[in-house]
Amino acid sequence: MTLKKYNKYRMAVVMLLAFGVSLSVSSxxxxxxxxxxxxxWLILYNLRQQVDGVIADECxxxxxxxxARYTITIVSVFLALAFFVLxxxxxxxxxxxxxxxxxxxxxCGIMLLNxxxxxxxxxxxxxxxxxxxxxxxxxxxxxIIAGIFAAIFAAGSLxxxxxxxxxxxxxxxxVKHGQPAAxxxxxxxxxxxxxx
Amino acid sequence: MQNNIxxxxxxxxxxxxxxxxxxxxxxxxIVFLEQGKYNPxxxxxxxxxxxxxxxxEKLFIF
Numbered sequence: 693m694t695l696k697k698y699n700k701y702r703m704a705v706v707m708l709l710a711f712g713v714s715l716s717v718s719s720x721x722x723x724x725x726x727x728x729x730x731x732x733w734l735i736l737y738n739l740r741q742q743v744d745g746v747i748a749d750e751c752x753x754x755x756x757x758x759x760a761r762y763t764i765t766i767v768s769v770f771l772a773l774a775f776f777v778l779x780x781x782x783x784x785x786x787x788x789x790x791x792x793x794x795x796x797x798x799x800c801g802i803m804l805l806n807x808x809x810x811x812x813x814x815x816x817x818x819x820x821x822x823x824x825x826x827x828x829x830x831x832x833x834x835x836i837i838a839g840i841f842a843a844i845f846a847a848g849s850l851x852x853x854x855x856x857x858x859x860x861x862x863x864x865x866x867v868k869h870g871q872p873a874a875x876x877x878x879x880x881x882x883x884x885x886x887x888x
Numbered sequence: 889m890q891n892n893i894x895x896x897x898x899x900x901x902x903x904x905x906x907x908x909x910x911x912x913x914x915x916x917x918i919v920f921l922e923q924g925k926y927n928p929x930x931x932x933x934x935x936x937x938x939x940x941x942x943x944x945e946k947l948f949i950f
Contacts, residue, residue: 745909745914746908746912746913746914748914749912749913749914749917749932750913750917750928750929750931750932751913751914751916751917751920751926751928752914752917754926
């Protein structure tokens, strides 16, 4: 199979996948995208095996690396700005606070993952492949990365899932929800219920 | 980096497609190399030089 033909098939598979995912989201079936993705991956893998020419070479990989660097930078800067903007509105609507927290965790996670992969690859390049020392170094870094991620996600999940610690305005009175760090608001609690 | 890829390729009478196939890369990469827009790795420089029956020193102008 020629590269041109492969690209045409790949485009068709991606379009079918997008169609399948949008259909499943609108119908509320979330198992279908998973099946569609696995199927697409298998089809593409099979097609790739049949291509005669080179699909990607070192020039493509170099460009892909550069593109990934730019993407990480743009996404991180954009989300960091979004965090500050959302935090400005956090007082008026608590949903903004949650979104801000999600964006900040996402930025931290993506930057941490990028650094971890970078140092892992560097370490892999430095150490010998079959020595026990390198094995410890290689797998040690995996455990450290897994530990950091587990801690971040545990903290983030607890913060988001357990519900916010705040003062709730209920029937004209401030009611403690959880263990809020801030003192009871001094403002008048209106009859409408909202979280402060 | 400047190079003599285009001249040597034309001297041998082979197309960019054929050179790419011999060097195990895409034709587009040959275009970038000929235009001096991409600096290849040592391995790729060696592969291209071998495909053009020359050496790296003669192919690339340092």
